[in-house]
Amino acid sequence: MQQKKDAPLRSDAQRNRERILEVALAELTRSADAPLSSIAKKAGVGQGTFYRNFPNRESLVLEVYRYEVQQVSDTAAQLLETRAPDQALREWMDRLAQYAMAKAGLADAMRKATSACGTLAGLGHGPVTSAVALLLKANEEAGTIRPGVTPDDFVLAIAGLWQIDPHGDWHSRAGRLLDLVMDGLRAGAPARHDTP
Amino acid sequence: MQQKKDAPLRSDAQRNRERILEVALAELTRSADAPLSSIAKKAGVGQGTFYRNFPNRESLVLEVYRYEVQQVSDTAAQLLETRAPDQALREWMDRLAQYAMAKAGLADAMRKATSACGTLAGLGHGPVTSAVALLLKANEEAGTIRPGVTPDDFVLAIAGLWQIDPHGDWHSRAGRLLDLVMDGLRAGAPARHDTP
DNA sequence: GGCCTAAGCGGACACCTGTCCGCTGACGTC
DNA sequence: GACGTCAGCGGACAGGTGTCCGCTTAGGCC
Numbered sequence: 001m002q003q004k005k006d007a008p009l010r011s012d013a014q015r016n017r018e019r020i021l022e023v024a025l026a027e028l029t030r031s032a033d034a035p036l037s038s039i040a041k042k043a044g045v046g047q048g049t050f051y052r053n054f055p056n057r058e059s060l061v062l063e064v065y066r067y068e069v070q071q072v073s074d075t076a077a078q079l080l081e082t083r084a085p086d087q088a089l090r091e092w093m094d095r096l097a098q099y100a101m102a103k104a105g106l107a108d109a110m111r112k113a114t115s116a117c118g119t120l121a122g123l124g125h126g127p128v129t130s131a132v133a134l135l136l137k138a139n140e141e142a143g144t145i146r147p148g149v150t151p152d153d154f155v156l157a158i159a160g161l162w163q164i165d166p167h168g169d170w171h172s173r174a175g176r177l178l179d180l181v182m183d184g185l186r187a188g189a190p191a192r193h194d195t196p
Numbered sequence: 197m198q199q200k201k202d203a204p205l206r207s208d209a210q211r212n213r214e215r216i217l218e219v220a221l222a223e224l225t226r227s228a229d230a231p232l233s234s235i236a237k238k239a240g241v242g243q244g245t246f247y248r249n250f251p252n253r254e255s256l257v258l259e260v261y262r263y264e265v266q267q268v269s270d271t272a273a274q275l276l277e278t279r280a281p282d283q284a285l286r287e288w289m290d291r292l293a294q295y296a297m298a299k300a301g302l303a304d305a306m307r308k309a310t311s312a313c314g315t316l317a318g319l320g321h322g323p324v325t326s327a328v329a330l331l332l333k334a335n336e337e338a339g340t341i342r343p344g345v346t347p348d349d350f351v352l353a354i355a356g357l358w359q360i361d362p363h364g365d366w367h368s369r370a371g372r373l374l375d376l377v378m379d380g381l382r383a384g385a386p387a388r389h390d391t392p
Numbered sequence: 393g394g395c396c397t398a399a400g401c402g403g404a405c406a407c408c409t410g411t412c413c414g415c416t417g418a419c420g421t422c
Numbered sequence: 423g424a425c426g427t428c429a430g431c432g433g434a435c436a437g438g439t440g441t442c443c444g445c446t447t448a449g450g451c452c
Binding site for chain 4: 204205206208209212236241242243244245246248
Binding site: 111114115146149152153155156157158159160162163164165173176177180181182183184185186187188 | 307310311342345348349351352353354355356358359360361369372373376377378379380381382383384
């Protein structure tokens with residue numbers, strides 16, 4: 001299906017793109033701010049080729065970690081199946097934080113992508129947005145959060161995540177932040193949240 | 197008093213610094229991402245001089261807008277005199293947002309400063325931190341917010357502010373974010389918030 | 393198999409940030 | 423007012439991002 005967009009790629013172009021991603025994964029894992037030019041060189045392509053495939057660092061990082069991002073996004077639906085909506089949401093945020101901290105440079109890319117087009121359109125209106133929308137909808141319907149919260153609101157609210165230093169005690173800092181956000185979302189919820 | 201730190205500056209150095217700030221205000225107002233090198237050139241100083249005074253973009257921006265930042269910070273105390281603590285806090289956030297949006301590049305500098313040293317130490321542990329601490333303390337004592345919130349927590353919570361595009365309808369987006377944060381802070385407050 | 397053509401290549405280049413270091417001139421001393 | 427010294431100067435430079443454009447070559451066509 002998405003072949004429609006990939007098919008027109010010439011075979012050598014395809015190979016180049018994959019080689020870049022391969023090298024990028026290795027280099028970015030080694031150092032989150034590895035020079036793009038060196039990635040291009042190690043992949044054996046020119047600057048031009050590189051930048052035609054990935055106009056900037058975020059787009060590269062986002063693509064490199066696309067699989068991971070997809071996974072996190074998919075988690076949303078799974079959590080909703082086994083948890084109360086609000087617990088699912090809270091837990092999903094934790095996973096998101098975990099990934100952001102684990103994958104060097106991902107948080108940064110997320111941040112830039114968030115502020116990119118003024119809103120989270122930067123994420124290509126991608127899987128993350130869908131996941132957030134899903135979770136918010138489930139919670140709104142269950143009456144566990146205030147009505148009317150948009151994915152955009154949500155992404156802004158957790159923006160602090162992308163600023164947390166992955167070294168240091170990110171876990172505690174992120175936890176406090178997410179608890180606070182969660183409480184904010186709960187405020188004004190129609191349903192009493194004294195779930196037994 | 198603070199002469200202690202300024203006095204050792206040689207007269208010509210002092211003049212240079214001021215000329216840089218002067219030019220920077222003009223250039224940054226014109227375009228938030230004016231090249232630092234061009235600011236240096238227009239101020240008639242070398243790169244070295246420039247960077248010795250301001251090691252990076254944020255430090256320049258923060259200094260250029262220091263007066264404004266100081267003003268916002270001072271507002272905290274004033275608001276506390278005439279408003280209930282929680283209203284003072286909420287209103288202060290609004291002012292902060294307003295300044296961040298009005299002064300091109302300030303938000304960016306704030307963001308970088310925030311994530312700089314892992315925590316908000318980047319702000320030089322400056323007036324903003326003090327203002328936040330003051331507001332939080334007043335609210336905690338009044339029982340209008342949950343106890344134990346640190347300035348660091350707060351700054352992380354409002355991090356979304358620095359991502360909002362100053363064009364577009366920042367006012368609405370910021371308002372929604374800050375309302376949410378405020379509700380989050382209120383959650384778990386010891387006092388009923390039906391202040392008469 | 394040779395040819396055509398445009399998709400794709402890749403390196404030179406423009407521009408920016410931040411560093412380094414030999415030189416200069418401000419200011420205390422006499 | 424001459425002088426020595428070191429704080430401060432400033433421009434060259436290293437390194438990174440992103441752009442541009444003449445050349446190459448994959449792949450359809452005859």
